[in-house]
Amino acid sequence: AEVKKIAVIAGDGIGPEVVAEAEKVLKRTEELFGYRFETEHALFGGIAIDEKGTPLPQETLEVCQSADAVLLGAVGGPKWDSNPKELRPETGLLGIRKALGLFANLRPAVVFDCLKDASTLKPEVLEGTDLIVVRELTGGIYFGEKFRRETENGQEAVDTCAYNVSEVERIVRQAFEIARKRRKKLASVDKANVLETSRLWREVVNGIAPEYPDVELEHVLVDNCAMQLLRRPSSFDVIVTENMFGDILSDEAAMLTGSIGMLSSASLGEGSFGLYEPVHGSAPDIAGRNLANPIATILSVALMFRMTFGYADAADAIERAVADVLNAGHRTGDIATDKSQAIGTKEMGDLIVSAI
Amino acid sequence: AEVKKIAVIAGDGIGPEVVAEAEKVLKRTEELFGYRFETEHALFGGIAIDEKGTPLPQETLEVCQSADAVLLGAVGGPKWDSNPKELRPETGLLGIRKALGLFANLRPAVVFDCLKDASTLKPEVLEGTDLIVVRELTGGIYFGEKFRRETENGQEAVDTCAYNVSEVERIVRQAFEIARKRRKKLASVDKANVLETSRLWREVVNGIAPEYPDVELEHVLVDNCAMQLLRRPSSFDVIVTENMFGDILSDEAAMLTGSIGMLSSASLGEGSFGLYEPVHGSAPDIAGRNLANPIATILSVALMFRMTFGYADAADAIERAVADVLNAGHRTGDIATDKSQAIGTKEMGDLIVSAI
Numbered sequence: 001a002e003v004k005k006i007a008v009i010a011g012d013g014i015g016p017e018v019v020a021e022a023e024k025v026l027k028r029t030e031e032l033f034g035y036r037f038e039t040e041h042a043l044f045g046g047i048a049i050d051e052k053g054t055p056l057p058q059e060t061l062e063v064c065q066s067a068d069a070v071l072l073g074a075v076g077g078p079k080w081d082s083n084p085k086e087l088r089p090e091t092g093l094l095g096i097r098k099a100l101g102l103f104a105n106l107r108p109a110v111v112f113d114c115l116k117d118a119s120t121l122k123p124e125v126l127e128g129t130d131l132i133v134v135r136e137l138t139g140g141i142y143f144g145e146k147f148r149r150e151t152e153n154g155q156e157a158v159d160t161c162a163y164n165v166s167e168v169e170r171i172v173r174q175a176f177e178i179a180r181k182r183r184k185k186l187a188s189v190d191k192a193n194v195l196e197t198s199r200l201w202r203e204v205v206n207g208i209a210p211e212y213p214d215v216e217l218e219h220v221l222v223d224n225c226a227m228q229l230l231r232r233p234s235s236f237d238v239i240v241t242e243n244m245f246g247d248i249l250s251d252e253a254a255m256l257t258g259s260i261g262m263l264s265s266a267s268l269g270e271g272s273f274g275l276y277e278p279v280h281g282s283a284p285d286i287a288g289r290n291l292a293n294p295i296a297t298i299l300s301v302a303l304m305f306r307m308t309f310g311y312a313d314a315a316d317a318i319e320r321a322v323a324d325v326l327n328a329g330h331r332t333g334d335i336a337t338d339k340s341q342a343i344g345t346k347e348m349g350d351l352i353v354s355a356i
Numbered sequence: 357a358e359v360k361k362i363a364v365i366a367g368d369g370i371g372p373e374v375v376a377e378a379e380k381v382l383k384r385t386e387e388l389f390g391y392r393f394e395t396e397h398a399l400f401g402g403i404a405i406d407e408k409g410t411p412l413p414q415e416t417l418e419v420c421q422s423a424d425a426v427l428l429g430a431v432g433g434p435k436w437d438s439n440p441k442e443l444r445p446e447t448g449l450l451g452i453r454k455a456l457g458l459f460a461n462l463r464p465a466v467v468f469d470c471l472k473d474a475s476t477l478k479p480e481v482l483e484g485t486d487l488i489v490v491r492e493l494t495g496g497i498y499f500g501e502k503f504r505r506e507t508e509n510g511q512e513a514v515d516t517c518a519y520n521v522s523e524v525e526r527i528v529r530q531a532f533e534i535a536r537k538r539r540k541k542l543a544s545v546d547k548a549n550v551l552e553t554s555r556l557w558r559e560v561v562n563g564i565a566p567e568y569p570d571v572e573l574e575h576v577l578v579d580n581c582a583m584q585l586l587r588r589p590s591s592f593d594v595i596v597t598e599n600m601f602g603d604i605l606s607d608e609a610a611m612l613t614g615s616i617g618m619l620s621s622a623s624l625g626e627g628s629f630g631l632y633e634p635v636h637g638s639a640p641d642i643a644g645r646n647l648a649n650p651i652a653t654i655l656s657v658a659l660m661f662r663m664t665f666g667y668a669d670a671a672d673a674i675e676r677a678v679a680d681v682l683n684a685g686h687r688t689g690d691i692a693t694d695k696s697q698a699i700g701t702k703e704m705g706d707l708i709v710s711a712i
């Protein structure tokens with residue numbers, strides 16, 4: 001098989017540990033399915049600040065640009081939280097998204113059977129919840145002009161939120177395509193009763209909708225969506241929205257499943273290139289102690305196989321292996337009901353590898 | 357007693373019905389406590405568009421400006437949803453907030469005992485939830501410059517989010533004061549890892565915090581707050597945030613209590629003037645059918661008594677009357693377990709009036 005190049009960014013906190021388990025999975029699928037991967041490690045986030053003086057070193061960007069996909073662990077931690085902007089892990093994250101043109105962030109929020117009870121929602125409300133938030137990732141208020149100026153009322157800070165028609169079109173098309181392959185329901189979220197960018201957003205959505213007559217479209221105001229996610233989570237299929245709203249709603253959606261430690265995400269650009277990472281953070285408090293749950297990162301590999309490489313067989317096998325290991329009762333501390341029975345990061349990784 | 361002038365804006369949908377019950381309550385407290393109110397009705401929202409050609413007629417604004425407080429029912433409905441911006445109810449809402457200088461929106465999210473089961477959250481998670489979102493209401497992206505321009509990628513829409521030090525100071529001080537009178541915990545919500553306005557916000561909060569050493573302060577990122585509201589709602593006391601984040605988070609917080617049909621809100625400016633309204637909307641589907649629940653509007657009167665007039669005795673009496681009527685088992689359709697036993701808007705109003 002063709003060699004696929006994967007840039008591996010372990011990052012900070014538990015990142016290196018969970019990524020190590022995902023790499024075991026990569027190796028095992030090579031053996032079993034005959035696929036061939038070449039991994040290249042690169043520094044990013046806090047560790048890159050410490051070692052290279054910048055969260056996104058030029059060589060890291062080059063490693064990613066010459067790869068077919070990127071696997072990211074997690075970045076950030078209190079150590080860098082009060083650094084100036086250029087020396088913060090988040091700045092690297094925004095930089096890599098922009099530099100790699102990753103305009104579509106896909107965050108599936110599904111409920112894992114064995115974690116049903118972990119949600120704070122009632123089981124009957126949660127039942128059947130399986131949605132995906134498609135978040136625009138390289139535009140909006142995240143990347144608009146930002147500055148301070150003096151006014152008679154003291155210093156003023158300004159952020160600018162801008163979207164042009166092409167930016168909205170590509171993410172909305174992406175969302176319609178995804179909906180078409182799922183339950184064919186799309187909720188477009190905006191604040192069109194207040195924002196000009198939302199009115200443009202809605203116009204573009206309505207312009208594209210006729211191309212997808214098979215997809216049922218609804219427009220939902222962002223405040224109402226924050227409520228409806230709580231009230232009727234299972235009624236959503238695909239939610240598409242702009243960058244800032246997507247940040248908030250995808251976290252709300254992930255949390256309500258109770259499965260946040262198990263969720264993977266994809267950030268895609270034009271073509272098949274993608275960056276894959278767990279939804280959870282770098283959890284500095286448990287870092288380096290073999291306590292982290294590697295499943296979200298392992299499932300990020302499965303997502304990479306499916307979306308970037310088209311290796312559905314291997315993706316299926318990984319997902320089945322995870323299910324088997326969970327069904328057999330194995331748990332890391334974060335998802336264990338009986339903590340004394342919990343296994344470590346490495347042990348969980350090994351069990352999944354043998355189950356593939 | 358001094359005559360207090362109350363501008364009454366019934367608005368659209370169920371607005372007139374719920375406001376009528378609140379006015380009965382006003383009358384009853386006059387009789388019982390010797391207070392004196394002069395009410396003046398004014399057109400606003402959809403009905404004002406229909407009858408006066410604008411959502412916020414000048415005379416309505418004048419009625420409000422010459423009053424001590426405003427009682428608002430609800431505005432909006434599908435009828436006006438596709439109108440041009442100047443002819444939409446929301447535009448009137450933003451206009452009245454700005455014109456009256458109502459910079460602080462207070463939305464308490466509490467769980468009513470009789471509605472505990474109405475929440476989609478597990479009772480043990482909800483237990484003890486009693487928080488208030490203090491939302492900045494006259495600044496930020498809602499009121500910044502908005503425009504379209506042509507670019508090589510098609511039309512571009514722009515919204516501007518701006519905050520100056522004074523705007524942040526007054527809302528943050530208000531929040532600290534409220535926290536001081538409650539459980540002394542303040543969560544300031546921002547997106548300081550991305551937005552310049554949030555960095556200014558956080559600086560101002562940290563600058564004011566030393567004046568309130570008795571209040572425990574935490575900074576929470578908005579995405580994390582959307583999660584924590586779901587995970588640990590009862591741990592929050594006062595949440596203060598900017599306009600757009602407050603719109604989203606206050607609706608999420610209200611919905612998780614399961615009591616959204618019962619929640620009142622206050623919008624305050626400098627001094628004691630305030631606008632009081634139920635959190636729920638205009639519910640056009642049930643309008644004019646004596647089906648709406650008037651309790652949130654009646655409790656808005658109690659809030660007005662407490663916050664604008666300092667009539668704690670009457671406020672207590674109203675709140676106690678509501679509790680008594682609910683404890684006696686009376687329910688409107690929205691909160692009834694057995695819908696066939698539900699009573700109407702007027703009947704609920706009458707029961708509360710007699711219980712005061």
Ligand SMILES: CC(C)[C@H](C(=O)O)[C@@H](O)C(=O)O
Pocket residue numbers: 090093094247549550579
């Ligand atoms: C760390 C932060 C800049 C980032 C974002 O807001 O996009 C994070 O919250 C996320 O959702 O990936």
Ligand SMILES: CC(C)[C@H](C(=O)O)[C@@H](O)C(=O)O
Pocket residue numbers: 193194223446449450603
């Ligand atoms: C109707 C709309 C403009 C308004 C807002 O966003 O402020 C509403 O959602 C609210 O919260 O009062």
